[in-house]
Amino acid sequence: MEETAKGTGTSRRKLGIALAAVFVPLVALLVVQFFWLSRLERMSALAHEAALGNYLDAVAESSERYWKDAAERALDLPSRMFTDQGLEQVATFWSERRVEGARRMFLADFTRVRTGNFLVFAPESGALETPPASDESLAMILAVTPWMMVSANGTPVTNAGMTVDERNPEVRLIFRPILDERLRVVGVAGLVVDPTWFVKVFLPKAARKYAPEYFPGIGPKDLVVTVRDDRGAILFRHGADDDAKDVATSKFSMVFQDWTVGVHARRATSAQMARTGFLINVALSLILAGAMTAGLFLALGAAGRAVRLSEMKSDFVSNVSHELRTPVASIRVFAELLKSGRVTDEAKIREYGTYIETESRRLSRLIDNILDFSRIESGRKTYRFSPGRLEELVEAVVETFRVRLRGEGFEVRYEGPERELPEMQLDGDAIGQAVHNLLDNAVKYSGDARTIEVRLRRRFDDAWIEVQDHGIGIPREEQRHVFDRFHRVGTGLVHDVKGSGLGLSITRHVVEAHGGSVHVDSEPGGGSTFTIRLPLEPERTRKE
Ligand code: ADP
Secondary structure: OHHHHHHHHHHHHHHHHHHHHHHHHHHHHHHHHHHHHHHHHHHHHHHHHHHHHHHHHHHHHHHHHHHHHHHHHHHOOOOHHHHHHOOHHHHHHHHHOOOOOEEEEEEEEOOOOOOOEEEEEEOOOOEEEOOOOOHHHHHHHHHHHHHHHHHHHOOOOOOOOOEEEEEEOOEEEEEEEEEOOOOOEEEEEEEEEOHHHHHHHHHHHHHHHHHHHHOOOOOOOOEEEEEEOOOOOEEEEEOOOOOOOOOEEEEOOOOOOOOEEEEEEOOOOHHHHHHHHHHHHHHHHHHHHHHHHHHHHHHHHHHHHHHHHHHHHHHHHHHHHHHHHHHHHHHHHHHHHHHHOOOOOHHHHHHHHHHHHHHHHHHHHHHHHHHHHHHHHHOOOOOOOEEEOHHHHHHHHHHHHHHHHHHHOOEEEEEOOOOOOOOEEEOHHHHHHHHHHHHHHHHHOOOOOOEEEEEEEEEOOEEEEEEEEOOOOOOHHHHOOOOOOOOOOOOOOOOOOOOOOOHHHHHHHHHHHOOOEEEEEEEOOOEEEEEEEEEOOHHHHOOO
16 A cells, blocks of 8 residues: 555656646746747837838839939930931931830030030931920020030040939939040930829839839738828829828939838838737747647646556555455355364354355455456446336345344335336346445445435436435545546545445446436435436336
């Protein structure tokens, strides 16, 4: 017994260690993860803002790249068109290289007229024409004048690149000087930017193009891109019409330098998106931890049950050995006495004989229980149902007990049903054994009480067999468990009565096989009443 207790203590300790081994790292993991996730939340808010900024830069840069390429392609006129070949060559050149987004192509020729001969390209006729007096022409003249002066001076120019003139926001010009082989300015070629095309064609295309690159999976309306002029008036909007504050802004370079482009995500701000991500992650972690804890408890519960069962099994072995050894020893003593022939008194001989008989009956009963239990456990237990009378069965068991207990001052009272019960489908031996086990317990756990009552009655559609004692009773929290195999009450009035812990579990099995149930009603110190309820209807009793 001490060994078992020690073994159990160790197993419990091991379970505790296993619990700690899982829980401590789990809690540590959750805490670390919480901190990481909050950091990640802050970072992802920043990252989202940065991504918005990068997206805008990409849109702005694409505009610069476009105007640079376009101007380079269209304005790189060979100087011989001004000096030798004639300007109509320029018209041909521009007919072949139309620039999308250029409202007008123009040139100023200083080779023939020193103040500049201004010509604009007419795409419809494919020829060069003198420009009308207009704001556009004025802007061209103003832009070109510095080069006219350089040309007039005849000084060679080394750094003649592309220039942008946006002094008049209605007329934005990109132009470059044309140099001859001695690096003298012979003319200027330029184009007038078309803002309508830029807003209506270029920007929507660019806004659409770069969105998936920076925000994979985002819907076309989820990013709101807005372009405003220097006074803040909206010139362009891509995405939903939503006026929330822009998270990032950027400026165009080269052309439209006075315009600002801004962006924000519709529906959620960067912080809200990061918070959502954080909450989803925390929730997932908690669900995972919860699932792990539940799994752990299930596993530990199973392990605990296994430990308890093994404890109960070792108790069972020691109890059964004791139960077997004691009667066998006394049977042997009495048998030896009888064999020796020294006992001659008739009454004594009968007494010893009766003792041997009762003890061996008890032994057979115990062995029957053990065998039945092993059949039940391995699923081999079968019941043979046949029509029978419950009254007869119960009365027979009560009678056996009366005889057995006569010498011990026990009174077994029996009260039958008011009306005769119908015949039932029963396995007589099994029901007999079930009732026997109840009576056996009533005797064993009677303490000093000496009355046991057995009642058989009809209740609705059931037959009730009640076995009531006035003995030690069963603590409330134990009542659920007394029908479990090997279970013996170990607390409260710890009994010195030996037992196997199998009787009630067999009773329950038998009764359930008959479609019935068994219950206990008990008060510690006030006795117990066990009730078997069996259905009277035959179809319900034929369960096997
Ligand atoms: P056992 O062989 O130990 O009697 P049982 O399965 O018949 O095994 O009973 C299980 C336990 O239930 C007993 O060990 C005892 O603690 C408790 N018990 C059963 N019947 C009674 C009763 N009539 N009065 C008090 N306790 C009982």
